[in-house]
Amino acid sequence: MNRVFILGIDGYLGWRLQQHLRGCGHRVSGCDNFFRREVVKSLVPIVRTSAIPRLDIRVTSGLREMLKVFKPDTVVHLAEIPSAPYSMKDAQHTIAVQDNNVIGSLSVLLAMREVCPEAHLIKLGSMGEYIPSSWYHMSKVLDSKNCEYASQLWGARITDVMQGPVYGVGGRFDYDECWGTVVNRWVCMGLAKHDILVYGDGAQVRGFLPIQDSMRCFEIEVAHPPKKAIYRRVNQYAKKHPLKELAGIVASACGVKVKYIPNPRIEANTYEGDTGTEWLEHRGYDPSTDTEAAILELIEHVRPYRDNIDTNQFLPKVRW
Ligand SMILES: NC(=O)c1ccc[n+]([C@@H]2O[C@H](COP(=O)([O-])OP(=O)(O)OC[C@H]3O[C@@H](n4cnc5c(N)ncnc54)[C@H](O)[C@@H]3O)[C@@H](O)[C@H]2O)c1
Numbered sequence: 001m002n003r004v005f006i007l008g009i010d011g012y013l014g015w016r017l018q019q020h021l022r023g024c025g026h027r028v029s030g031c032d033n034f035f036r037r038e039v040v041k042s043l044v045p046i047v048r049t050s051a052i053p054r055l056d057i058r059v060t061s062g063l064r065e066m067l068k069v070f071k072p073d074t075v076v077h078l079a080e081i082p083s084a085p086y087s088m089k090d091a092q093h094t095i096a097v098q099d100n101n102v103i104g105s106l107s108v109l110l111a112m113r114e115v116c117p118e119a120h121l122i123k124l125g126s127m128g129e130y131i132p133s134s135w136y137h138m139s140k141v142l143d144s145k146n147c148e149y150a151s152q153l154w155g156a157r158i159t160d161v162m163q164g165p166v167y168g169v170g171g172r173f174d175y176d177e178c179w180g181t182v183v184n185r186w187v188c189m190g191l192a193k194h195d196i197l198v199y200g201d202g203a204q205v206r207g208f209l210p211i212q213d214s215m216r217c218f219e220i221e222v223a224h225p226p227k228k229a230i231y232r233r234v235n236q237y238a239k240k241h242p243l244k245e246l247a248g249i250v251a252s253a254c255g256v257k258v259k260y261i262p263n264p265r266i267e268a269n270t271y272e273g274d275t276g277t278e279w280l281e282h283r284g285y286d287p288s289t290d291t292e293a294a295i296l297e298l299i300e301h302v303r304p305y306r307d308n309i310d311t312n313q314f315l316p317k318v319r320w
Contacts, residue, residue, distance in 0.1 A: 015171025190254025
């Protein structure tokens, strides 16, 4: 049994993770500043069975107190603003994302050093760090550098998770341009009988991850803390696909067409660097390879809410 403290526990991944880790026998607590709830309404109702302490992790003194009381073996840091388009809207949004993510992560490192220096930090990065394509992704790159430095400087034990885009219903479900991940957005387009909108020619290859696989990966990371002071990178995705392949699966399942529109983003087609997932696989991760089955299951999960889907949320409005 581990004592796991989740920062960002009210979010898409966070709430599902606390349920999953409790199911594995861990003692779990966490905090959230409820930013995500305040900026967007979830399509699928948010169900919470217990109160979540409110804390902005940039308030280092408050974080220190919470960690001191809980005494975690593991801290999972999900408490960031996870949106590339949001970070590219204008100067105010760019600064807000970098401030929240970079200063928040630094605050976590500093608080843990004082209160629980031996604890294992699992920090959520992004596969997008291999090809930064927004100020959001740059905040992740800066976080990684700070994590690496904290490990060298005072021996912090850190797993920096390079995670690909997740799909499925989590602690919430969003489909708008800023907060919906791409497959979740397409499922809503398909259920609304709208064309599936693909940015550019759809040849961009990304490592996708069904949410249940994401939970399994976290479970493995929690169960394998570094034995000594180390900063390690772990890539986390089930399978790489070109966007157009997954768009085709959603389109044929929902009986609609795929439509290619000018890419509002400047982005590379493929990742650069070592993107292997051996670390997880050697420790028991068996990636879901039937992406089509996972998408079909997701469509059925979201279908009951299709009348509440707002088609005005489909076209991208932020361009860079
Ligand atoms: N969902 C994905 O596909 C995906 C893919 C790769 C990486 N990630 C990363 O995983 C992490 C979690 O993503 P998510 O999809 O669950 O996002 P989310 O927005 O649903 O969850 C983040 C939670 O953290 C909270 N939060 C944000 N800033 C905070 C702060 N300063 N103090 C306290 N709480 C704060 C938010 O209110 C939210 O509940 C993020 O770091 C994201 O970049 C997600």
